[in-house]
Amino acid sequence: MKKIINDPADVVAESLRGLAVAHADILRVRDDPALVVRADAPVSRKVAVISGGGSGHEPLHGGFVGRGMLDAAVPGPVFTSPTPDAVQAAVTATTGPAGALLIVKNYTGDVLNFETAAELAAAEDLDVRSVVIDDDVAVKDSTFTAGRRGVGGTVLLEKITGAAAERGDSLDAVEALARKVIGQVRSIGVALTAPTVPHVGEPSFDLGPDEVEFGIGIHGEPGRERIPLEPADALVARLVEAVVSDLPYEPGDKVLLFTNSMGATPLVELYLAHGIAERLLAERGIVVERRLVGPYITSLEMQGMSLTLLKLDDELTELWDAPVWTPALRWGI
Protein backbone atom coordinates (compact mmCIF):
# COMPACT_ATOMS: atom_id res chain seq x y z
CA MET A 1 0.00 0.00 0.00
CA LYS A 2 1.42 3.36 -1.04
CA LYS A 3 -0.55 6.30 0.34
CA ILE A 4 0.16 9.81 1.60
CA ILE A 5 -1.00 9.10 5.14
CA ASN A 6 0.26 8.83 8.71
CA ASP A 7 -1.53 6.31 10.96
CA PRO A 8 -4.39 4.67 9.00
CA ALA A 9 -6.61 5.28 12.05
CA ASP A 10 -6.15 9.07 11.68
CA VAL A 11 -6.82 9.41 7.94
CA VAL A 12 -10.36 10.78 8.17
CA ALA A 13 -9.68 13.20 11.04
CA GLU A 14 -6.53 14.59 9.39
CA SER A 15 -8.29 14.92 6.03
CA LEU A 16 -11.15 16.83 7.66
CA ARG A 17 -8.63 19.18 9.26
CA GLY A 18 -7.32 19.97 5.78
CA LEU A 19 -10.83 20.43 4.39
CA ALA A 20 -11.55 22.90 7.21
CA VAL A 21 -8.54 25.12 6.53
CA ALA A 22 -8.91 24.90 2.77
CA HIS A 23 -12.54 26.04 2.85
CA ALA A 24 -12.85 28.10 6.00
CA ASP A 25 -15.02 30.60 4.10
CA ILE A 26 -17.68 27.95 3.44
CA LEU A 27 -17.68 25.37 6.21
CA ARG A 28 -16.60 24.38 9.70
CA VAL A 29 -15.41 20.98 10.88
CA ARG A 30 -16.39 19.83 14.37
CA ASP A 31 -14.76 17.05 16.35
CA ASP A 32 -16.20 14.22 18.38
CA PRO A 33 -18.36 13.32 16.63
CA ALA A 34 -16.82 14.51 13.37
CA LEU A 35 -19.14 16.80 11.39
CA VAL A 36 -18.86 19.16 8.45
CA VAL A 37 -21.35 22.05 8.75
CA ARG A 38 -22.01 25.25 6.85
CA ALA A 39 -20.08 28.16 8.31
CA ASP A 40 -23.36 30.06 8.73
CA ALA A 41 -25.34 27.15 10.27
CA PRO A 42 -27.99 27.00 11.51
CA VAL A 43 -29.60 29.00 8.72
CA SER A 44 -32.89 30.22 10.14
CA ARG A 45 -36.26 29.43 8.54
CA LYS A 46 -34.66 26.99 6.12
CA VAL A 47 -35.06 23.22 5.82
CA ALA A 48 -31.70 21.65 6.68
CA VAL A 49 -30.42 19.14 4.13
CA ILE A 50 -28.06 16.62 5.70
CA SER A 51 -26.25 13.65 4.28
CA GLY A 52 -23.35 11.46 5.22
CA GLY A 53 -21.83 8.03 4.98
CA GLY A 54 -18.48 6.36 4.94
CA SER A 55 -15.46 8.45 3.99
CA GLY A 56 -13.40 7.60 0.91
CA HIS A 57 -15.90 9.00 -1.63
CA GLU A 58 -14.61 12.58 -1.64
CA PRO A 59 -15.75 15.18 -2.48
CA LEU A 60 -19.01 13.46 -1.40
CA HIS A 61 -20.41 14.56 1.10
CA GLY A 62 -18.22 17.14 2.88
CA GLY A 63 -17.30 18.79 -0.41
CA PHE A 64 -20.95 19.56 -1.03
CA VAL A 65 -21.56 21.47 2.18
CA GLY A 66 -22.32 25.12 1.56
CA ARG A 67 -24.82 27.57 0.20
CA GLY A 68 -27.36 25.94 -2.12
CA MET A 69 -26.49 22.36 -1.23
CA LEU A 70 -25.90 20.58 2.12
CA ASP A 71 -26.16 22.12 5.57
CA ALA A 72 -24.15 19.30 7.11
CA ALA A 73 -22.28 16.16 6.16
CA VAL A 74 -21.58 13.34 8.59
CA PRO A 75 -18.40 11.45 7.70
CA GLY A 76 -17.97 7.91 8.96
CA PRO A 77 -14.69 5.99 8.95
CA VAL A 78 -13.48 4.95 5.49
CA PHE A 79 -16.27 2.99 3.76
CA THR A 80 -18.16 2.68 7.05
CA SER A 81 -21.34 4.60 7.86
CA PRO A 82 -21.28 7.13 10.71
CA THR A 83 -22.98 6.30 13.99
CA PRO A 84 -26.47 7.55 14.98
CA ASP A 85 -25.15 10.01 17.59
CA ALA A 86 -23.02 11.70 14.91
CA VAL A 87 -26.02 12.05 12.61
CA GLN A 88 -28.06 13.35 15.51
CA ALA A 89 -25.34 15.91 16.28
CA ALA A 90 -25.55 17.13 12.67
CA VAL A 91 -29.32 17.50 13.01
CA THR A 92 -28.95 19.45 16.25
CA ALA A 93 -26.31 21.73 14.71
CA THR A 94 -28.35 22.69 11.66
CA THR A 95 -32.04 22.11 12.25
CA GLY A 96 -34.62 24.65 13.30
CA PRO A 97 -38.42 24.81 13.13
CA ALA A 98 -38.38 24.18 9.36
CA GLY A 99 -37.07 20.64 9.97
CA ALA A 100 -34.48 18.55 8.17
CA LEU A 101 -34.19 16.12 5.31
CA LEU A 102 -31.69 13.27 5.65
CA ILE A 103 -30.37 11.92 2.35
CA VAL A 104 -29.39 8.29 2.87
CA LYS A 105 -27.68 6.03 0.37
CA ASN A 106 -29.10 2.52 0.25
CA TYR A 107 -26.44 0.55 2.09
CA THR A 108 -27.38 -1.57 5.09
CA GLY A 109 -25.09 0.35 7.47
CA ASP A 110 -26.20 3.79 6.32
CA VAL A 111 -29.87 2.89 6.46
CA LEU A 112 -29.63 1.35 9.96
CA ASN A 113 -27.64 4.20 11.49
CA PHE A 114 -29.65 7.03 9.89
CA GLU A 115 -32.91 5.26 10.82
CA THR A 116 -31.80 5.17 14.45
CA ALA A 117 -30.73 8.82 14.28
CA ALA A 118 -34.10 9.88 12.87
CA GLU A 119 -35.78 8.14 15.83
CA LEU A 120 -33.52 9.99 18.25
CA ALA A 121 -34.30 13.33 16.54
CA ALA A 122 -38.04 12.68 16.60
CA ALA A 123 -37.74 12.21 20.35
CA GLU A 124 -36.48 15.81 20.50
CA ASP A 125 -39.53 17.16 18.64
CA LEU A 126 -37.58 17.99 15.50
CA ASP A 127 -39.29 17.31 12.19
CA VAL A 128 -36.77 15.04 10.50
CA ARG A 129 -37.54 13.01 7.38
CA SER A 130 -35.35 10.59 5.47
CA VAL A 131 -35.16 9.59 1.86
CA VAL A 132 -33.16 6.61 0.65
CA ILE A 133 -31.57 6.87 -2.79
CA ASP A 134 -31.16 3.63 -4.74
CA ASP A 135 -30.19 4.58 -8.29
CA ASP A 136 -27.78 1.73 -9.13
CA VAL A 137 -29.21 -0.36 -11.96
CA ALA A 138 -26.48 -2.99 -11.58
CA VAL A 139 -28.44 -4.58 -8.75
CA LYS A 140 -31.35 -6.29 -10.40
CA ASP A 141 -33.65 -7.91 -7.95
CA SER A 142 -34.16 -6.32 -4.57
CA THR A 143 -35.99 -9.41 -3.31
CA PHE A 144 -32.74 -11.29 -3.24
CA THR A 145 -30.33 -8.55 -2.18
CA ALA A 146 -30.16 -5.62 0.19
CA GLY A 147 -31.58 -3.62 -2.71
CA ARG A 148 -30.20 -1.20 -5.24
CA ARG A 149 -27.32 0.88 -3.97
CA GLY A 150 -27.20 4.63 -3.80
CA VAL A 151 -24.43 5.81 -6.13
CA GLY A 152 -23.89 8.74 -8.54
CA GLY A 153 -27.46 9.98 -8.33
CA THR A 154 -26.71 11.07 -4.77
CA VAL A 155 -24.71 14.08 -6.02
CA LEU A 156 -27.57 15.30 -8.22
CA LEU A 157 -30.12 14.66 -5.45
CA GLU A 158 -28.08 16.72 -2.97
CA LYS A 159 -27.73 19.61 -5.43
CA ILE A 160 -31.42 19.74 -6.34
CA THR A 161 -32.88 19.31 -2.85
CA GLY A 162 -30.27 21.76 -1.51
CA ALA A 163 -31.41 24.35 -4.05
CA ALA A 164 -35.06 23.83 -3.13
CA ALA A 165 -34.29 24.23 0.58
CA GLU A 166 -32.23 27.35 -0.13
CA ARG A 167 -35.10 29.04 -1.98
CA GLY A 168 -37.33 28.40 1.04
CA ASP A 169 -39.38 25.34 0.11
CA SER A 170 -41.17 23.59 2.99
CA LEU A 171 -40.00 20.22 4.31
CA ASP A 172 -42.99 18.54 2.64
CA ALA A 173 -42.01 20.11 -0.69
CA VAL A 174 -38.30 19.28 -0.35
CA GLU A 175 -39.11 15.70 0.60
CA ALA A 176 -41.54 15.29 -2.32
CA LEU A 177 -38.95 16.74 -4.69
CA ALA A 178 -36.31 14.32 -3.38
CA ARG A 179 -38.62 11.38 -4.03
CA LYS A 180 -39.27 12.68 -7.54
CA VAL A 181 -35.52 12.88 -8.27
CA ILE A 182 -34.99 9.37 -6.88
CA GLY A 183 -37.69 8.12 -9.22
CA GLN A 184 -36.05 9.65 -12.28
CA VAL A 185 -32.33 9.02 -11.75
CA ARG A 186 -30.37 5.89 -12.67
CA SER A 187 -26.67 4.99 -12.60
CA ILE A 188 -24.17 2.28 -13.33
CA GLY A 189 -20.45 1.98 -12.71
CA VAL A 190 -17.49 -0.02 -13.91
CA ALA A 191 -14.16 -0.72 -12.19
CA LEU A 192 -10.78 -1.36 -13.79
CA THR A 193 -8.87 -1.70 -10.51
CA ALA A 194 -9.70 -2.16 -6.83
CA PRO A 195 -9.35 0.51 -4.14
CA THR A 196 -7.26 -0.05 -1.00
CA VAL A 197 -8.87 0.88 2.32
CA PRO A 198 -6.08 2.39 4.48
CA HIS A 199 -6.72 0.26 7.58
CA VAL A 200 -7.04 -2.92 5.51
CA GLY A 201 -3.82 -2.31 3.60
CA GLU A 202 -4.54 -4.41 0.52
CA PRO A 203 -6.88 -4.06 -2.47
CA SER A 204 -10.57 -4.67 -1.73
CA PHE A 205 -10.86 -7.31 -4.43
CA ASP A 206 -8.73 -9.07 -7.01
CA LEU A 207 -9.16 -8.16 -10.65
CA GLY A 208 -7.00 -9.54 -13.43
CA PRO A 209 -5.03 -7.11 -15.65
CA ASP A 210 -7.44 -7.59 -18.57
CA GLU A 211 -10.66 -7.75 -16.56
CA VAL A 212 -13.22 -5.15 -15.52
CA GLU A 213 -16.00 -5.44 -12.96
CA PHE A 214 -19.21 -4.27 -14.62
CA GLY A 215 -21.78 -2.81 -12.24
CA ILE A 216 -19.43 -1.91 -9.41
CA GLY A 217 -20.59 -0.16 -6.21
CA ILE A 218 -18.78 2.78 -4.65
CA HIS A 219 -17.04 0.56 -2.11
CA GLY A 220 -15.75 -1.77 -4.75
CA GLU A 221 -18.53 -4.24 -4.07
CA PRO A 222 -19.01 -6.41 -7.11
CA GLY A 223 -21.84 -5.86 -9.49
CA ARG A 224 -23.40 -7.71 -12.37
CA GLU A 225 -20.50 -9.52 -13.94
CA ARG A 226 -16.80 -9.62 -14.63
CA ILE A 227 -15.94 -9.09 -18.28
CA PRO A 228 -12.80 -8.69 -20.39
CA LEU A 229 -11.60 -5.10 -20.83
CA GLU A 230 -12.88 -3.73 -24.13
CA PRO A 231 -12.36 -0.48 -26.08
CA ALA A 232 -14.14 2.61 -24.73
CA ASP A 233 -16.76 2.59 -27.49
CA ALA A 234 -17.97 -0.86 -26.49
CA LEU A 235 -17.65 -0.30 -22.74
CA VAL A 236 -19.53 3.02 -22.74
CA ALA A 237 -22.21 1.53 -25.01
CA ARG A 238 -22.68 -1.20 -22.43
CA LEU A 239 -23.03 1.40 -19.64
CA VAL A 240 -25.45 3.56 -21.63
CA GLU A 241 -27.58 0.55 -22.55
CA ALA A 242 -27.80 -0.59 -18.92
CA VAL A 243 -28.91 2.83 -17.66
CA VAL A 244 -31.23 3.84 -20.52
CA SER A 245 -33.09 0.53 -20.62
CA ASP A 246 -33.78 0.61 -16.89
CA LEU A 247 -36.10 3.59 -16.34
CA PRO A 248 -36.43 3.48 -19.37
CA TYR A 249 -35.37 6.80 -20.88
CA GLU A 250 -37.34 7.42 -24.07
CA PRO A 251 -36.60 9.32 -27.28
CA GLY A 252 -37.39 12.99 -26.67
CA ASP A 253 -36.53 12.82 -22.96
CA LYS A 254 -34.45 15.71 -21.68
CA VAL A 255 -31.71 14.55 -19.32
CA LEU A 256 -28.74 15.54 -17.24
CA LEU A 257 -25.74 13.31 -18.01
CA PHE A 258 -23.25 12.88 -15.19
CA THR A 259 -19.98 11.16 -16.06
CA ASN A 260 -18.10 10.38 -12.85
CA SER A 261 -14.57 9.19 -12.15
CA MET A 262 -14.26 6.60 -9.38
CA GLY A 263 -11.05 8.27 -8.26
CA ALA A 264 -8.11 7.23 -10.41
CA THR A 265 -9.53 7.50 -13.91
CA PRO A 266 -8.08 10.73 -15.31
CA LEU A 267 -10.09 13.44 -17.03
CA VAL A 268 -8.61 12.56 -20.42
CA GLU A 269 -10.37 9.20 -20.27
CA LEU A 270 -13.45 10.62 -18.57
CA TYR A 271 -14.05 13.25 -21.28
CA LEU A 272 -13.40 10.58 -23.91
CA ALA A 273 -16.10 8.42 -22.32
CA HIS A 274 -18.44 11.38 -21.87
CA GLY A 275 -18.19 12.23 -25.56
CA ILE A 276 -19.09 8.69 -26.53
CA ALA A 277 -22.03 8.66 -24.08
CA GLU A 278 -23.42 11.92 -25.49
CA ARG A 279 -23.18 10.57 -29.04
CA LEU A 280 -24.92 7.32 -28.09
CA LEU A 281 -27.71 9.18 -26.27
CA ALA A 282 -28.19 11.49 -29.27
CA GLU A 283 -28.49 8.42 -31.51
CA ARG A 284 -31.33 7.27 -29.27
CA GLY A 285 -33.07 10.64 -29.47
CA ILE A 286 -32.37 11.45 -25.82
CA VAL A 287 -31.57 15.14 -25.37
CA VAL A 288 -28.69 15.95 -23.04
CA GLU A 289 -29.55 19.37 -21.60
CA ARG A 290 -27.14 19.54 -18.67
CA ARG A 291 -23.82 17.85 -17.90
CA LEU A 292 -21.50 17.17 -14.99
CA VAL A 293 -18.10 15.57 -15.66
CA GLY A 294 -15.45 14.85 -13.04
CA PRO A 295 -14.62 13.01 -9.83
CA TYR A 296 -17.61 13.76 -7.58
CA ILE A 297 -18.45 10.43 -5.92
CA THR A 298 -15.28 8.40 -5.80
CA SER A 299 -14.03 5.17 -4.36
CA LEU A 300 -10.57 6.07 -3.03
CA GLU A 301 -8.06 5.35 -5.82
CA MET A 302 -10.25 2.93 -7.74
CA GLN A 303 -9.87 3.22 -11.51
CA GLY A 304 -13.26 3.28 -13.15
CA MET A 305 -16.21 5.45 -13.97
CA SER A 306 -19.94 5.68 -13.60
CA LEU A 307 -22.70 7.12 -15.74
CA THR A 308 -25.80 8.72 -14.22
CA LEU A 309 -28.87 9.96 -16.09
CA LEU A 310 -31.50 12.21 -14.56
CA LYS A 311 -34.70 12.92 -16.45
CA LEU A 312 -35.21 16.68 -16.35
CA ASP A 313 -38.26 18.90 -16.36
CA ASP A 314 -38.35 22.69 -16.06
CA GLU A 315 -38.38 22.60 -12.26
CA LEU A 316 -35.43 20.23 -11.96
CA THR A 317 -33.43 22.16 -14.56
CA GLU A 318 -34.06 25.43 -12.72
CA LEU A 319 -32.97 23.89 -9.41
CA TRP A 320 -29.87 22.35 -11.02
CA ASP A 321 -28.94 25.77 -12.43
CA ALA A 322 -29.58 27.55 -9.12
CA PRO A 323 -26.55 29.11 -7.42
CA VAL A 324 -24.31 26.79 -5.42
CA TRP A 325 -21.20 27.59 -3.40
CA THR A 326 -19.43 24.54 -1.97
CA PRO A 327 -15.83 23.26 -2.11
CA ALA A 328 -16.59 20.92 -5.03
CA LEU A 329 -19.52 22.49 -6.89
CA ARG A 330 -19.84 26.22 -7.38
CA TRP A 331 -21.63 28.30 -9.96
CA GLY A 332 -24.09 31.13 -10.32
CA ILE A 333 -22.76 33.20 -7.42
Place this chain on the structure above:
Amino acid sequence: MGCTSEGVAVALRAAAEVVAEHRTELIELDRAIGDGDHGENLSRGFTAIVSALETEVPSTPGAVAKLAATTLISKVGGAAGPLYGTAFLRASTKLGDAAEIDVPLLLDALRAALEGVQARGKAVGGDATMVDALIPAVSAAEEAAAGADASVAGVLAAAADAADRGAESTVDLVPRKGRASYLGERAVGHLDPGARSTALLLRAFAEAAR
Protein backbone atom coordinates in the same frame (compact mmCIF):
# COMPACT_ATOMS: atom_id res chain seq x y z
CA MET B 1 -24.81 -20.30 40.41
CA GLY B 2 -25.39 -17.16 38.35
CA CYS B 3 -23.29 -14.56 36.63
CA THR B 4 -22.86 -11.14 38.24
CA SER B 5 -22.08 -7.80 36.62
CA GLU B 6 -18.37 -8.47 37.17
CA GLY B 7 -18.86 -11.78 35.32
CA VAL B 8 -20.39 -9.96 32.35
CA ALA B 9 -17.50 -7.49 32.39
CA VAL B 10 -15.02 -10.40 32.35
CA ALA B 11 -16.90 -11.91 29.39
CA LEU B 12 -16.79 -8.63 27.49
CA ARG B 13 -13.06 -8.22 28.12
CA ALA B 14 -12.55 -11.79 26.87
CA ALA B 15 -14.65 -10.94 23.80
CA ALA B 16 -12.47 -7.90 23.14
CA GLU B 17 -9.37 -10.09 23.23
CA VAL B 18 -10.91 -12.60 20.85
CA VAL B 19 -11.99 -9.84 18.45
CA ALA B 20 -8.46 -8.39 18.50
CA GLU B 21 -6.95 -11.84 17.86
CA HIS B 22 -9.29 -12.45 14.93
CA ARG B 23 -9.29 -8.89 13.53
CA THR B 24 -7.26 -9.87 10.45
CA GLU B 25 -9.28 -13.02 9.85
CA LEU B 26 -12.56 -11.03 9.93
CA ILE B 27 -11.10 -8.41 7.61
CA GLU B 28 -10.08 -11.15 5.17
CA LEU B 29 -13.49 -12.84 5.30
CA ASP B 30 -15.18 -9.49 4.69
CA ARG B 31 -12.72 -8.53 1.96
CA ALA B 32 -13.77 -11.64 0.02
CA ILE B 33 -17.46 -10.71 -0.13
CA GLY B 34 -17.85 -7.20 1.31
CA ASP B 35 -15.50 -4.28 1.79
CA GLY B 36 -13.16 -5.58 4.45
CA ASP B 37 -14.08 -3.40 7.42
CA HIS B 38 -15.77 -5.89 9.75
CA GLY B 39 -12.69 -6.79 11.80
CA GLU B 40 -11.61 -3.18 12.12
CA ASN B 41 -15.08 -1.98 13.13
CA LEU B 42 -15.66 -4.65 15.77
CA SER B 43 -12.18 -4.15 17.13
CA ARG B 44 -12.85 -0.41 17.51
CA GLY B 45 -16.14 -1.14 19.34
CA PHE B 46 -14.84 -3.73 21.79
CA THR B 47 -11.72 -1.68 22.56
CA ALA B 48 -14.10 1.15 23.49
CA ILE B 49 -16.14 -1.21 25.70
CA VAL B 50 -13.00 -2.28 27.57
CA SER B 51 -11.99 1.32 28.21
CA ALA B 52 -15.52 2.21 29.35
CA LEU B 53 -15.36 -0.69 31.83
CA GLU B 54 -12.02 0.59 33.16
CA THR B 55 -13.77 3.73 34.36
CA GLU B 56 -16.56 1.86 36.11
CA VAL B 57 -18.29 -1.51 36.00
CA PRO B 58 -22.04 -0.87 36.39
CA SER B 59 -23.68 -2.72 39.27
CA THR B 60 -26.02 -5.10 37.43
CA PRO B 61 -25.52 -7.44 34.46
CA GLY B 62 -28.28 -5.57 32.63
CA ALA B 63 -26.50 -2.25 33.09
CA VAL B 64 -23.21 -3.72 31.84
CA ALA B 65 -24.98 -5.08 28.74
CA LYS B 66 -26.55 -1.67 28.19
CA LEU B 67 -23.16 0.01 28.43
CA ALA B 68 -21.86 -2.44 25.81
CA ALA B 69 -24.88 -1.67 23.62
CA THR B 70 -24.53 2.10 23.69
CA THR B 71 -20.77 1.86 23.16
CA LEU B 72 -21.20 -0.40 20.11
CA ILE B 73 -23.92 1.83 18.65
CA SER B 74 -21.86 5.00 19.12
CA LYS B 75 -18.43 3.65 18.11
CA VAL B 76 -18.83 0.97 15.45
CA GLY B 77 -20.97 2.43 12.67
CA GLY B 78 -21.53 0.33 9.55
CA ALA B 79 -24.10 -2.43 9.85
CA ALA B 80 -22.34 -4.21 12.72
CA GLY B 81 -22.79 -1.29 15.13
CA PRO B 82 -26.58 -1.11 15.05
CA LEU B 83 -26.98 -4.88 14.80
CA TYR B 84 -24.72 -5.89 17.68
CA GLY B 85 -25.78 -2.77 19.59
CA THR B 86 -29.43 -3.75 19.26
CA ALA B 87 -28.62 -7.32 20.33
CA PHE B 88 -27.00 -6.11 23.56
CA LEU B 89 -29.68 -3.46 24.13
CA ARG B 90 -32.55 -5.96 23.85
CA ALA B 91 -30.63 -8.41 26.06
CA SER B 92 -30.08 -5.70 28.67
CA THR B 93 -33.80 -4.90 28.71
CA LYS B 94 -34.58 -8.55 29.49
CA LEU B 95 -31.88 -8.67 32.18
CA GLY B 96 -33.53 -5.69 33.87
CA ASP B 97 -32.35 -5.01 37.40
CA ALA B 98 -31.48 -8.62 38.25
CA ALA B 99 -28.31 -8.95 40.33
CA GLU B 100 -27.31 -12.22 38.64
CA ILE B 101 -27.95 -13.96 35.35
CA ASP B 102 -29.33 -17.46 35.86
CA VAL B 103 -30.22 -19.97 33.15
CA PRO B 104 -33.83 -18.80 32.48
CA LEU B 105 -32.71 -15.16 32.35
CA LEU B 106 -29.84 -16.04 30.00
CA LEU B 107 -32.32 -17.73 27.66
CA ASP B 108 -34.59 -14.68 27.72
CA ALA B 109 -31.65 -12.43 26.92
CA LEU B 110 -30.43 -14.63 24.05
CA ARG B 111 -33.92 -14.82 22.54
CA ALA B 112 -34.33 -11.04 22.85
CA ALA B 113 -30.96 -10.47 21.20
CA LEU B 114 -31.93 -12.65 18.24
CA GLU B 115 -35.31 -10.92 17.89
CA GLY B 116 -33.63 -7.52 18.02
CA VAL B 117 -31.11 -8.39 15.32
CA GLN B 118 -33.86 -9.74 13.09
CA ALA B 119 -36.07 -6.69 13.65
CA ARG B 120 -33.22 -4.30 12.81
CA GLY B 121 -31.61 -6.18 9.93
CA LYS B 122 -34.75 -7.86 8.51
CA ALA B 123 -32.72 -11.01 7.90
CA VAL B 124 -34.09 -14.52 8.21
CA GLY B 125 -32.29 -17.85 8.45
CA GLY B 126 -30.59 -18.80 5.20
CA ASP B 127 -29.77 -15.21 4.16
CA ALA B 128 -26.10 -15.82 5.04
CA THR B 129 -25.82 -13.33 7.89
CA MET B 130 -25.09 -13.36 11.63
CA VAL B 131 -28.65 -14.63 12.07
CA ASP B 132 -27.50 -17.99 10.69
CA ALA B 133 -25.22 -18.31 13.72
CA LEU B 134 -27.69 -16.84 16.21
CA ILE B 135 -30.76 -18.95 15.37
CA PRO B 136 -29.08 -22.32 16.00
CA ALA B 137 -27.29 -20.83 19.03
CA VAL B 138 -30.60 -19.90 20.65
CA SER B 139 -32.14 -23.28 19.81
CA ALA B 140 -29.15 -25.11 21.28
CA ALA B 141 -29.27 -22.89 24.37
CA GLU B 142 -32.94 -23.77 24.86
CA GLU B 143 -32.17 -27.47 24.58
CA ALA B 144 -29.23 -27.28 26.99
CA ALA B 145 -31.31 -25.24 29.44
CA ALA B 146 -33.89 -28.02 29.58
CA GLY B 147 -31.28 -30.44 30.96
CA ALA B 148 -31.38 -31.41 34.63
CA ASP B 149 -28.04 -29.85 35.63
CA ALA B 150 -28.14 -26.87 33.27
CA SER B 151 -25.66 -24.09 34.05
CA VAL B 152 -24.97 -20.68 32.52
CA ALA B 153 -21.59 -21.94 31.32
CA GLY B 154 -23.12 -25.12 29.88
CA VAL B 155 -25.86 -23.25 28.05
CA LEU B 156 -23.37 -20.78 26.59
CA ALA B 157 -21.05 -23.61 25.51
CA ALA B 158 -23.93 -25.32 23.69
CA ALA B 159 -24.86 -22.01 22.05
CA ALA B 160 -21.28 -21.40 20.95
CA ASP B 161 -20.98 -24.91 19.46
CA ALA B 162 -24.20 -24.43 17.50
CA ALA B 163 -23.14 -20.94 16.38
CA ASP B 164 -19.91 -22.40 14.99
CA ARG B 165 -21.86 -24.91 12.93
CA GLY B 166 -24.36 -22.25 11.90
CA ALA B 167 -21.58 -19.94 10.77
CA GLU B 168 -20.01 -22.77 8.74
CA SER B 169 -23.37 -23.32 7.03
CA THR B 170 -23.17 -19.84 5.47
CA VAL B 171 -20.36 -21.08 3.21
CA ASP B 172 -22.95 -22.82 1.03
CA LEU B 173 -25.52 -20.02 1.00
CA VAL B 174 -26.29 -17.20 -1.46
CA PRO B 175 -26.27 -14.00 0.63
CA ARG B 176 -29.45 -11.92 0.52
CA LYS B 177 -28.61 -9.11 2.95
CA GLY B 178 -25.78 -6.63 3.35
CA ARG B 179 -22.84 -5.98 1.05
CA ALA B 180 -22.33 -9.66 0.25
CA SER B 181 -25.76 -9.82 -1.40
CA TYR B 182 -24.41 -7.92 -4.41
CA LEU B 183 -22.16 -10.86 -5.22
CA GLY B 184 -25.07 -13.27 -5.48
CA GLU B 185 -23.96 -16.74 -6.53
CA ARG B 186 -20.36 -15.58 -6.58
CA ALA B 187 -20.41 -15.39 -2.77
CA VAL B 188 -21.08 -19.11 -2.44
CA GLY B 189 -18.02 -20.78 -0.94
CA HIS B 190 -17.32 -17.91 1.48
CA LEU B 191 -17.95 -17.82 5.23
CA ASP B 192 -20.10 -14.86 6.28
CA PRO B 193 -17.97 -12.54 8.46
CA GLY B 194 -20.94 -11.52 10.65
CA ALA B 195 -21.86 -15.13 11.37
CA ARG B 196 -18.21 -15.84 12.14
CA SER B 197 -17.92 -12.91 14.56
CA THR B 198 -21.16 -13.97 16.30
CA ALA B 199 -19.73 -17.45 16.80
CA LEU B 200 -16.46 -15.98 18.09
CA LEU B 201 -18.26 -13.73 20.60
CA LEU B 202 -20.43 -16.57 21.92
CA ARG B 203 -17.33 -18.76 22.26
CA ALA B 204 -15.58 -16.00 24.22
CA PHE B 205 -18.60 -15.63 26.54
CA ALA B 206 -18.77 -19.41 27.02
CA GLU B 207 -15.05 -19.66 27.85
CA ALA B 208 -15.32 -16.74 30.29
CA ALA B 209 -18.28 -18.37 32.04
CA ARG B 210 -16.49 -21.68 32.62
